[in-house]
Every structure is written in structure tokens, then in C-alpha cells.
Amino acid sequence: MNINKIAIIGGGTAGWLAANHLGKALCKRPGLSITLIESPDIPPIGVGEGTVPDIKKTLASFGISETDFIRQCDVTFKQSIKFVNWMDKDTHGKGNFYHHLFDVPSREDSEVLTAHWLAQNSDAAFAEQVSSQQHACEQGKAPKGITTPEYQGELAYAYHLNAAKFAHLLADNAQTKYGVKHHLTHVSQVNLADDGSIRSLVTSEDDDLEFDFYIDCSGFESLLISKAMNVPFIDVSDKLLVNTALVVQVPTDEDTDIPPYTLATAHKAGWIWDIALPTRRGVGFVYSNNHMTDEEAETKLDYYLGGKNPKLVYKKLPMKIGYREKFWHKNCVALGLAQGFLEPLEATSILLTDFSASFLANRFPVKKSELAVLEQRFNYAMGYAWERVIDFIKLHYCLSDRHDSHFWNENRDPSTIPNSLQEKLKLWESFVPIADDFFSQFEVFYLENFLLVLYGMKFKTKPLAPLPEVKESALVRLQQREDVNNYLLNKLPKHRELLDKINRYGLQSV
Numbered sequence: 001m002n003i004n005k006i007a008i009i010g011g012g013t014a015g016w017l018a019a020n021h022l023g024k025a026l027c028k029r030p031g032l033s034i035t036l037i038e039s040p041d042i043p044p045i046g047v048g049e050g051t052v053p054d055i056k057k058t059l060a061s062f063g064i065s066e067t068d069f070i071r072q073c074d075v076t077f078k079q080s081i082k083f084v085n086w087m088d089k090d091t092h093g094k095g096n097f098y099h100h101l102f103d104v105p106s107r108e109d110s111e112v113l114t115a116h117w118l119a120q121n122s123d124a125a126f127a128e129q130v131s132s133q134q135h136a137c138e139q140g141k142a143p144k145g146i147t148t149p150e151y152q153g154e155l156a157y158a159y160h161l162n163a164a165k166f167a168h169l170l171a172d173n174a175q176t177k178y179g180v181k182h183h184l185t186h187v188s189q190v191n192l193a194d195d196g197s198i199r200s201l202v203t204s205e206d207d208d209l210e211f212d213f214y215i216d217c218s219g220f221e222s223l224l225i226s227k228a229m230n231v232p233f234i235d236v237s238d239k240l241l242v243n244t245a246l247v248v249q250v251p252t253d254e255d256t257d258i259p260p261y262t263l264a265t266a267h268k269a270g271w272i273w274d275i276a277l278p279t280r281r282g283v284g285f286v287y288s289n290n291h292m293t294d295e296e297a298e299t300k301l302d303y304y305l306g307g308k309n310p311k312l313v314y315k316k317l318p319m320k321i322g323y324r325e326k327f328w329h330k331n332c333v334a335l336g337l338a339q340g341f342l343e344p345l346e347a348t349s350i351l352l353t354d355f356s357a358s359f360l361a362n363r364f365p366v367k368k369s370e371l372a373v374l375e376q377r378f379n380y381a382m383g384y385a386w387e388r389v390i391d392f393i394k395l396h397y398c399l400s401d402r403h404d405s406h407f408w409n410e411n412r413d414p415s416t417i418p419n420s421l422q423e424k425l426k427l428w429e430s431f432v433p434i435a436d437d438f439f440s441q442f443e444v445f446y447l448e449n450f451l452l453v454l455y456g457m458k459f460k461t462k463p464l465a466p467l468p469e470v471k472e473s474a475l476v477r478l479q480q481r482e483d484v485n486n487y488l489l490n491k492l493p494k495h496r497e498l499l500d501k502i503n504r505y506g507l508q509s510v
Contacts, residue, residue, distance in 0.1 A: 001368040003212040004031045007201065009187060009224055010217035011038035013163055013350060014336025016170035018215050018357045020062045023178025025361035035181040035211070036174070037201070042219075049275050049282045050078060050262050050347035051158040053102050056151045058354055062173055066150035067506040070499070072169050074162040074277045077144075077495060079103065079155060080137050080261040081346065086271075087457060088401045098125060098456030099261070100346075103133040103143075103156040104448040107435060109477055114432055114451060116474030118463040126455035132484045137261050139489055142498035149508045154488060158347075160262070160275045160282075190228035197330035198224060212368070215360075216334040220341070225324060225334040233340070237321040239394055239416050241407060242270045242343050244294070245317045246285040246301050254279055258495045264345065265304070268292070268405040272304055273344055278499060286344060291407040319343060327382045328375040331368070333360055340386065345396060346445075348389050355444065356382055385442045391421040392445040392453075398425075399457040428454065430462050 006022065008015050019036050026032050059069060069075060084097045105113065113130045127134045133155050136143070144153035174180040189202035200210040216224035225231045237243055263274035270287035285301040292300075294316070302308045323340025327333060336353045359381060365374050397411035398421070410416060424437065433454070435447050454461075493501070 002031070003365050003368060004029075004033065005211040006032070006034045006213045006215065007209070007211040008034065008036040008215040008217055009201070010219060010336070010338070011036060011171065012167050012217065012219065012336070013170070014219070014338070014353045014357075015215075015217035016167050016174055017058075017350075017353055018217055018335050018360075019174035019180045020170055020178065021058075021354075021357040021361040022215075022364065023174050023180050024062060026364060027178045029366075033181065034174075034178070035183055036171075037183045037185060037187060037203075037209075039186045040184045041186055042221075049160050049163055049277070050273070050344075050350070051161065052347055052351050053156050053158045054351065055158055055354060058358070060151045062170075063177060064169070064173055065509070067502060069159075069169060070502050070507075073165040074279070076160045076258050076277055076499065077142055077260050078158045078160050078262060079133055079143050082137065082259075082261045082263050083396070083456065084263065084265040086264075086266045086396065086400050086402070088403065091401060092458075098452075099127040099134045099137060100449065100452045100456065101127050101131050101133045101137075101156075102158060103131050104452070105130050107447075110448065110451065111432075111434075112470055112474050113477055114455070115464065115470060116478075117455070118432065118461055119471075121463060127452055129478065129481070130451075132481060132488055135485045136488055136492060137259075140257050140260065140495055141489065141492040142260060142495045143492070144498070145491065145493060146498060146501040146505060147508060154492060157260075160277060162277060187223060190224060192228065195330070196229065198228065198332055212331065213365070214332045216332055216338040217336050219337040220320065222324075222334065222338040224332050225327075225329060225338055229329050229332060231329050231334075232325040233320070233322055234325055235320075235322040236342070236390055239390060239418060240321050240342055241288045241290070241397075241411060241416070242286050243319050243321055244287055244289045244297070245319060245344070246287075246297055246314045247317060248283050248301070248305075248312050248314050250281040250283055250305060250312060252276070252280055255496075258499070260495045262347075266400070266402070267300060268402075269297075269407040271345070272301075278496075284344060288407055291405065291410075323386045326375075326379050327356070328378040330375075331371060333378065335360075339382070342386075342389060342393055345393050348393065348444075351444065352385065352389065355385065381442050384440060385444050387418070387420065388440075388443050388445065391418055391424070392449065394418060394421055395450070395453055396457075399454070399459055401458075425459075428459070428461055432461055432464075 008018050015036055080099045080101045082097055082099050087096045117129050143155040143157040186204040187201050188204050191200045193199040198214050200208050202208055214224055258276045265272045269292035273284045275282040285297055287297050327339050335356050365371055398417050400408055402408040433450055438446050
């Protein structure tokens, strides 16, 4: 009763990330085969264009050249998310902003600099004090130079990318390196066995295809885990209030500057993402249709883009906010949007997909007798991860002191804030967050992420008068920070300049 035949249902980023993770981990198992079944009739959503730094490790592990990736997927570098107008404009000024940076100090430096920043009670940006990256971002600098080897940098970074082209790159890699089979057909029926597991898939050509294990990457449709196996959905729209997005691609000139960060601009019922690729911007107006009409959303997106442009076509995406009660059921695991969806903030969709696929591949069942114990393990870990991501996303909303709409007021209502987050915030009113507050490897977002958002949004922790030696150490570190700032600003090229050089010359192979 070995598990030899694996089917992945659905392509796109989720399906092909799964194919590469499983292919890499399992390619040496004798007799094992992986088949990805993709419908030719369903186009990918194509708006998952932001990543987090962990994706570098993933791509390198697949043996994908960073130069090829950048050239083939319209890639730009992402060093931060710049949050604009998430705080009250009357108190903090119109256009107030903070950065959630990727390049963070050591834990020791962070502890000293955070204590010093709190004790000073100044208006200086927290991110500016603990990292040199905010200066680099605001100056439009790249995180590395043309002579820096692939997947390495002077500063930490992730990517913006063309999601459709990224899926094609992953597909080619999975098929070429790991022998993954690609079958273009539509799954018209899912047959279950007597025990509720999946027995076979019927295609539009009436083929009855049997596999031992199934990966559901069919997106919001959740063809296997939801429609066939009836695994319930946990709705969290009472905590995360946005539920709709208007998305559009805006052409840009090839000689314009490219921001090295995602721009996330708040409005009265949500926020707007703005992601710059070499020749276009991906823009998404995210909102709650319980707090803003669709017509008002279109009008506000028009205004953000500089006026109504008949050449731009807005695509409306309803968002079902929540996740599956179980991610692994019997002989089926859901990944990507089939697992669930929270919202685009902090690029959590690709992050959770990559995290889940890697976790699955690292301990994949050999025999059917192992399914039950691995199912329990997977569901526990992924459930914990999803709950912590909800906490982190909600943090951005409940800390805001905006009071210009019912949307922002409701986000501060304790009934919309998870108890686990309320407990942490209560603790952090008296104590500066430390690593021990994040005790699981499945947190997904860790101490540094929380510090940058907490204090970027002016969260009040009772300051402790630092010891003289701590103050002295902080001042030394701040002087070192200034020296590093000057060094990087002189050394690092402008963002577009580096991309042009990579496309012309390529990066050094590791």
C-alpha cells in the first residue's frame, strides 16, 4: 500500500511551487510519479506579485538561477512595505508613513536600540533607528550591486514579480529537473471511496484517473477539499473586515524610477497596494463592501490613479476571508487559495503556500498507513500558522488611530481582535516584546516583524529608564548606523540601474 502516484490539481504559483517542493524531496523515491493536472479553461488570478525574503531560499534550493528568474519574470526588488496614511492625518500629518523593513539588526542590537528609542520618546521613525534600509528605500536604492552573487545582498530583500510568468518558470523547472508530468485537462468529477478518501478523477475526456495522493491547488474553487470532501470553511471576516479588491495593471515608462518596496496606502475603508514592475504597476484597491459601495471604490481608485482612464480595465475580485477547518483530509492536502485566503497585506498567500508545501514535502507519507498521523501533525502546525498570521494582519488595523470612518473604528473594537493578539498587546503595554513571546517555529512572523509594525504605528510601551551603559551602547550603535547609511548610499546603485545591468550582464553565480 505504498504511495507512488501523486496528483496536483491546479497550476499557477501554488501548483507549481508544490510540484517543485515535492519533486525535489521525492525524486529519488523508486516508482514515484507526480502529475500536475491543469485546466486550460481557467486563467490564473495573476495578482500575487509580492513575496517575502524566504522565497530566495526556496528558489535557490530548486536550482533556479536568480538572473534567469529576474529576466524571465519581470522581477523588481522588494526591501520593505511602506505603509502610508495608516495613522490619523491630523495627529501625524497627511502622508504619514512607516516601513516594515526586511533588513533588521541582530537581536542584541535590536534590544538596545529599541530600549533607547522608547526612552527618548522622540518623533524619530523607529525603522530609521534600527536599520539602514529605510534610508536606502527612500533614496530608491537597490539592495545589492551587479557584482554581488546571486541570492546575496548588502541588504535583505524579496521580489515583486509577474505571477503568470513566475508560474511558467516554476513549471519548466519542475518538469525539466524533477520529471513532473503536466496534463492539460478539466476535472469534471471527483470520485470518493467508501472511507471518504479520493478514489479517482474524471476528466472532460471521460478518462478515470486514479492516484494514491492528491494535492488541491485549484484556488478559490477548492475542487477537492471543499466541493468533493466537504471540509468546512472557517470564516474570519468578523476579524479581518476587507472582502473585495479592484485590480488593474497600469503601464509605466521604461525610464521611470522603480520604488524598491511595496506601497500600501490606507483609505477610509481599506488600503491600496501599488507594486512597480519594469514596465507596469500592479494596483489593487482593497476594501470592505460593508463600509464602502463598489461605485465609491471605483471612484476612489480613479482618483488614486490620477483620474478616470478609459484604457484601464478594473477587475473585481470578491475575497472569501478565512481558511479550511482541516488542510489535510484523508489522502488530500489543500495548498494555496484552496487552503484559504486572508487578504493581500504582507504577501501572506505566497508565504503560506511556500511554507505549507515545504512542510508537506519534508515529511511526505511513504505508505497509506502513515496518513492519519501525518494528517494530524500537518493540520496542527498549519492551523497554528494561520491563526498567527491573522494576529499579525489584524495588528496593522487595530493599532491605527484613524477615526475618519466606521471601518477604522470597528477595527479597534475588541470584539474584532483575536484574544491571542489582545493578550500580547496587553503584555507589550508594560514590557518590550522579546523573542520568548514567540515560542513556536510556526509563528510565520517573528519578533522583528512585530517590532517594526508596533512602533512604526506609535504603539505605547511603558519606557524603562535604560542603564547608563545601555544608553552609551545605543549611542555607539547609532553612530555606526550613520556610518553604514553613508557607505550604502554611496555604494548601492539605483534600483532600475541594477535591473538594467542584470538584464544585460547577469549576476555572479554562487
